[in-house]
Amino acid sequence: MADRGASALSLPADWPAHPDPILALNGMGSFDWDLDAGLFHMDARAHEIFDLRPEEYDGRPESLSPRVPKAEAVRLDALVARAIKDGSENYGAYFRVRRRDGALCWTHTQGYIRRDGTGRPRRIIGIVRDATDELRDLAARREASAVDDARRRQTNVVQLTTAALAHARTVQDVIDVLKDTHGLTHLGATSLVMGLVEAGRIRLIAEGPAGSFVPGTLVTRIDEPYPMSEVVRTLTPRFIESPDEFAAGYPVLWPHLTDLKITSAAYLPLIVQARPIGAMGLLYSDRRGFTPEERNILVALGSSIAQCLQRAMFYEQEKDIAQGLQQAMLPRAIPGVAGADVAVRYRAAATGGSLGRDIGGDWYDLIPLPGGDPSGGGRVGAVIGDVQGHDTHAAAVMGQLRIVLKAYAAEGHTPATVMARASVFLHELDTDRFATCLYAEADLSTGVVQVVRAGHIDPLLRGPDGTCRRVTVPGGLPLGLSAEFGTLEYPVTTLELDPGHTLLLCTDGLVEQPGTDLDDGMRALADLVAAGPDDVRALADRLIDVAEERGGDDDVALLLLRRRGLGTPRTVGRLQQHVAPGDPEALTGARHMIRATVRSWGARDRADEIELVADELVTNALLHTEGAAIVTVRALEGSQRRLRVEVEDSSSALPRRREAGESGVSGRGLLLVDLLTDVWGVEARGGGKCVWCEFEVPGRT
Incomplete structure (x- = not known):
């Protein structure tokens, strides 16, 4: 052993x-x-x-x-x-x-x-x-014990159906499980019908297999002589055990079912919290009668299906509410912009998880700004942003932030001021969310774009030849964080948007992919834009289609702004001079700059008028404000060649023109401005203003 x-x-x-x-x-x-x-x-x-x-x-x-x-x-x-x-x-x-x-x-x-x-x-x-x-x-062996066999088989029906329904999120998912050929096989039925109760009527939402639909039953009243109406009225299941019983009980319906060779049927009310939400019918062609145990199993099955349907209906209702909130927070319509083609798109996240994550804080906006030349396109502010998080709170914060940012921009504040004030506003909301944002202020008559960035990804610039590059923009902290840490400085980057060029602003959902860093994502996006169609709307559709194909758990906001080339004034030169108060050399330098610029740009015939008006505007700014003045001279080309002079100061008080006979001397210089210029005006610029004027000049010979 x-x-x-x-x-x-x-x-x-x-x-x-x-x-x-x-x-x-x-x-x-x-x-x-x-x-x-x-x-x-x-x-x-x-x-x-x-x-x-x-x-x-x-x-x-x-x-x-x-x-x-x-x-x-x-x-x-x-x-x-x-x-x-x-x-x-x-x-x-x-x-x-x-x-x-x-x-x-x-x-x-x-x-x-x-x-x-x-x-x-x-x-x-x-x-x-x-x-x-x-x-x-x-x-x-089971045939020797019919009762045990029936119990196991019917229990398996409930288990299989319940397991399949556990994955259903929408009403259509529930229908698909029950209408599937194998689903009907598990249920042991030849045909299935299902309807939901809506406003005192039953609306048919499923029938199968194909060809079993009975005309006139798509929408029926609860008081009509149909078995589904009966079980909804009585809240009691109806078991029909023979063709004769079916024909006698429902003579209107039975003639339409004879081709299906129906021998019995079970109609079940779908009840949730003692309230009928619908009814389901299972029609059999190979059985007669139902044992007490089979009836109990089918009633339990109906209860399980009712719970799944109710859950799916709640999900769809909440999804509609969430999507409605998201759409309400985004601009209802984008204003038309003379001199530019604009396309905006939004794609909600499709996480496949909890409903709250299907809504986010991404947004876009296009804001008409005061000033500019309406015939050449005027001035607009383009905004793209992303509030942290994917829930209704993020969407609500986004809506508030979008509105105040639009208000600050429309008041005429500089881009850096707009961003700083928006950061303070978000911080004072006392929310735990921050937001990234990029704001671009574009003068479409000149093509000058001023860009500020708050923790957001850089914009892209596409040329008329299809080439596309990333524009590196120095930035500050995200909105909310910069106010919390007291670092509200946002550097301004200036770029030229020539005719035919397209500026692309987007959120990171279009760029970031699992396993890929941001730089690689930006390069891939630039390649995609370069290979895309010329039309901005078609290009926007293409980018969103790619985002849909790729999926991902982040929403996407996109704004494309393309400056038109045909008939649009084009900046062919721009010079700027800073004139500090009490600095005669700076004032003299500004006069020399204006004189030299006007003559070099072929406007010698109007040089004296332009120099006189510019001198008057600069002098007014220095005399009547406490800060410095900024003089900008631009040459514009379009249907008519023009020269534009702008003088900015830090005072929000508007100049007042005095007519002859009024007391005082101040203000009469504007009479000279009005007499010598072709057009002039005043626009708000943040905490100050800009007085501008334009002169038509002949083209170069």
């Missing part, structure tokens, strides 16, 4: 050394599922069980879908997921496989879950085997 014991203990630890032949002899195939790589390796016997040739299978689990019916796959996925979540070491299940000839065969699988030291599942190894004969024998 001692010798035999020692011999037994001396067996090698890895015995048997070659398990595959042993499995094959027992009719089993093996698999090794690498959860990290997502690959499902099978041996030759497993290929035979799934009726797959080696060249037909690429190692991916989803490639087994032609052999595993959808309902079976859903049930297996739920089983494996539950075993992994519960910390189980193994699982086992029977399921059906559709062979190459269309026949359904039972198969059994057993898997062992291998985890690493942290408990994280890494691999699943196991076996599959043909269980058709085994279950056939089991069915034969």
Whole structure:
């Protein structure tokens, strides 16, 4: 005995050394599922069980879908997921496989879950085997006990249907599960109808299979003589056990069902919290009558379906509310802009998770600004931003921030001031959210664009030839954070938007991809824009289509601004001079700059008038304000060549023109300005103003 014991203990630890032949002899195939790589390796016997040739299978689990019916796959996925979540070491299940000839065969699988030291599942190894004969024998034994067989079968119906419905998020998902051919097979029914109660009527939302629709039943009153109306009225299921009973009870409906060879039917009210939300009918062509247990099972099934429908209806209602809130926070319409083509787009996140994450804080806006030349396009502010988070709170903060930023810009504040004030506003909201933002103020008559950035991604600039580049814009902290840390300085970057060029502003949802850094994403986006269509609307559609194809859990906002080339004034030169108060040399330098600029640009005939008016405006700014003046001279080309002079100061008080006979001397210089210029005006610029005037000048000879 001692010798035999020692011999037994001396067996090698890895015995048997070659398990595959042993499995094959027992009719089993093996698999090794690498959860990290997502690959499902099978041996030759497993290929035979799934009726797959080696060249037909690429190692991916989803490639087994032609052999595993959808309902079976859903049930297996739920089983494996539950075993992994519960910390189980193994699982086992029977399921059906559709062979190459269309026949359904039972198969059994057993898997062992291998985890690493942290408990994280890494691999699943196991076996599959043909269980058709085994279950056939089991069915034969069950025939000896009809009651037990019915109980198991009906319970399985509820389990399979409930497992499939657990993945349904919308009403259409519920319908798809129940209308699926395998779903009807599980229910044991030939045909299915379902309707929802709406305003005292029943609206049909599902009927199957195709060709079973009864004319006139798409919308029916609850008091009409139909079985679904009856169960909604009475809140009691209706079981019809024979064709004669059906014909006698519902003579209006029965003639339309005779071609379906219906022998019995079960109509179930769908009740939630003692209130009917709809009704469902299951029609059978191979049975007569229902046992008490079968009736109880079907009533329980109806209750489960009602709960799923109610959950789906709530989800769709909340989604409509969330999407409505998002759309209400975004601009209802983008104003037309003379001299530019504009396209805006928004794509909501599609997370597939909780509803709240389907709404975000991304926004765009286009703001008409005072000043500029209306015939050449005027001035506009383009905004793109993203409030932290994906929920209704983020959307609400976004709406408030968009409104105040638009108000600050429309008041005429400089871009840096607009951004700083918006940051202070967000900080004072006492919310835990911050926001990134990019604001571009464009003068479409000159092409000058001033850009400020608050933690946002850089803009892109596309040329008429299709080339596209990233514009590096120095920036400050995100809105809210800069106010909290007391760093409200936002540097301003100036760029020229020539005719035919397109400025692209977007949120990071269009750029960031899993496993890719921001710089690579920006380069990929620039390549995509360069290869896109010339029309800004078509280009915007193309970019959003790509975002849809890529998916992702972030929303996307996009704004494209293309400056038109035909008939649009074009800046051919611009000079600027800063004149400090009490600095005669700066004033003299400004006069020399104006004189030299006017003559070099071919406006010698009007040089004296332009110099006199510019001198008057600069002098007024220095005399009547406490700060410095900024003189800007631009040459514009369009249908008529013009020269524009702008004088900015820090006073918000508007100049007043005095007429002859009024007391005082101040203000009469504006009479001279009005007399000598072709057009002039005043516009707000943040805390100050800008007095501008234009002169028509002949073209160069």
